[in-house]
Structure formats: structure tokens, C-alpha cells
Amino acid sequence: MQVLNNAPAERHFSNRFEADGMTFEMPSPHLFNFNNPYGACKRCEGFGTVIDIDPDLVIPNRQLSVYDYAIACWKGEKMSAWRDALVRSAHHFDFPIHRAITDLSPEQYELLWTGNPYFGGLNNFFAFVESEAHKIQYRVMLSKYRGRTICRDCKGTRLRPDAQYVKIGGKSIGELVTMPIGELRHFFAQLVLPDYDQSVAGRILTEIGNRLEIMSGIGLDYLQLNRLSATLSGGETQRINLTRSLGSNLTNSMYILDEPSVGLHPRDTARLVAVLQQLRNLGNTVIVVEHEEEVMKAADFLLDIGPLAGHLGGEVVFADTPDRLPAAERSLTAQYLTGAKQIALPTQRRKPTAFLTVENANHHNLKNITVRSCYKPYRL
Ligand SMILES: [Zn+2]
Structure with a gap:
């Protein structure tokens, strides 16, 4: 600083966020929201x-x-x-x-x-x-x-490019939403912030951690947060809605779910059941239409409508706690669950005569693989 005649000289510093010819706005929540005109890619x-x-x-x-x-x-x-x-x-x-x-x-x-x-x-x-x-x-x-x-400007992240310059733990929001949920969970679990940042972000980090944990808990580990909802299967959509409900801590509500286990790996069914029970424990009623054995057994009350499908059904053949189901005589479900009836495995499998081959598939996690599956042409 230059001092002339004992009077301190005045110096101006820029109070604008500028670098490399770009001017940055003061970050606000809208900057990271593509549903808001402020944050959306132009x-x-x-x-x-x-x-x-x-x-x-x-x-x-x-x-x-x-x-x-x-x-x-x-x-x-x-x-x-x-x-x-x-x-x-x-x-x-x-x-x-x-x-x-x-x-x-x-x-x-x-x-x-x-x-x-x-x-x-x-x-x-x-x-x-x-x-x-x-x-x-x-x-x-x-x-x-x-x-x-x-889009070339936002590379599909939908946000204005300057939002990508804000980073947490070295990653921008655009990078985070393209990570599979399993990895993202790991990222947040490892994230260490300076004390002040931690005190500001603590609450939201807990929320993020909880949501990610629930999503990965019900077998959505592989999804990325930027997946469009229109590209999700019915089961995936239902399960995502479940995580939202769990996050909101709503009580005294009724949830009606139609086969939420569809598309779920059998190993994740137990986790789905745990989520449903959590919803119940919050004080809600959960009604599930389901054919999955594990989900049926976990129910507090089971209603079997039968005895057969379509116009041959429509009667309540069982209504009680699941442990009583094996004794229900008219229930086909009970007969299959106890093993009285079985769907026998074919002793001889047909030899495939034609194959459908997908060559060098490259997309998402498929890395140049070639697979073939037997294919039976329809004969009319
Ligand atoms: Zn764009």
C-alpha cells in the first residue's frame, strides 16, 4: 500500500466472482435447480x-x-x-x-x-x-x-454451466447426479468438511444420507439421480415414491402398492419389507398387492382373493394373520406355499433351434458384450 502525506491511499478490490473471463453469480439454491429459470441451462x-x-x-x-x-x-x-x-x-x-x-x-x-x-x-x-x-x-x-x-452446453445435466463450477468434495452437482446411488452414498459417507461448512451443511447431509440409504436399501443402488422418471419401471417408480414418503415422515396415511417387488432382485426383497415395516411403524397403513412369498409372510394381515383367476375368482378365501394361512383349505396360495401343490420343473428341456444374438452391445454398464439367447419364432 502506498502512503502519501501520511494519508492511507484508497484501493479497490473487486467484490465480484470473476475468473477467466467468466462472471459468477452468488450461489443460491435456485442455481442448482433446473426446474427454475434461474438455474436451468439457457x-x-x-x-x-x-x-x-x-x-x-x-x-x-x-x-x-x-x-x-x-x-x-x-x-x-x-x-x-x-x-x-x-x-x-x-x-x-x-x-x-x-x-x-x-x-x-x-x-x-x-x-x-x-x-x-x-x-x-x-x-x-x-x-x-x-x-x-x-x-x-x-x-x-x-x-x-x-x-x-x-445438450452441448450442459452435457445433459440441465443446469447452467456456471453451476458446475461449485464443488463439494471436489465434485460438482452434475457429476454427483450421474453417479450410481451406491457410489454416491459412499461419496457422502467419506465426505469430510471443514468445521464451519459441516455446521452449515450438517442437517442437509443427514437428509441426503438417509434418502440415499433408503434408496440403496430397496435395491436402487444402480440408478443415477438424473434418470428421467419416464424411463423407470413401475416397480422402480413405486419404490422411489416410497423413499420420498419415508423422508417426509408423514403419518396416518394409507399407502396402496401394486407389486412393489417387481423387478427386484430376490436378495433385496427383505430390504423392501423392512422399508414397508418402517412406513407402518411411522403410523401409516400399508396395503400391498403382492405375489412374492416373503412379502406375504411379513404382512400383519393377509387377504387371499380367489380361488382362481379372472371370473373364477373374486371371493375372499382367506383373511387372517399369515401364520394361519397354511390351514386355509380353499386357498391355492396356501397349497403352493405348503408344497401341497407344485409347479414341476420340466424333466426334459427343449433344445433351442434358433438364437437371437446381440453383438457388441455398448451402453451404460454394458462393455462390448455379445450375448445370445434361444429364440422361438411365433407360429401363427
Ligand atoms: Zn443444456
């Missing part, structure tokens, strides 16, 4: 997807290499010049032109889009095509590669 308005160049249409077969024309729009007499530029110059920056696209590193894949001084990437290519869009053939070309695809 490009896709919080949807996570936009109508844009779809990488799956540009590179329809990821088993091919650049050399083998994996990039569909860089084929043909005129456009192959773009591909040739990359093939010819690849040795300058060590790009594996003979490697399948699916085996490229994330950086190498990104390079296909961004390009470098040696070759124009796909982004440049499509910018060029768009600039020529007054000609019909280029418009046709654009429409071939356009589709609903992940």
Missing part, C-alpha cells in the same frame, strides 16, 4: 436435450474406425475431403485412425468434434453446412443428422 431450458446434430446419427456404427468411414457425413465424393484431411494428418498428433470409435479415449473422441489446426472437426463441418443451408442439398444433409440429442 440452451436447452433445463430439458437436457435439444434438437441438434445427433452424434448417434453422425457416427451410426461405433465399431468402425475413422479410416473405415465411421463418420457418416464424411462419405461421398465431396465430403470425404474432410475425412481425408484427418487421415492424412493424423500422424502429426498421434490419432489412431484405425481404432474403432468406441475404443477412442474421451479426448480423442472430443478431438473429432473440435478439430485442430491440421483438420476441421465435426463442429466446423456442421457450421460450414449450416452456412450453406440456403442450398437445398445442404438443408437435406443437415436434416439427416439432426435429432433430439444431449
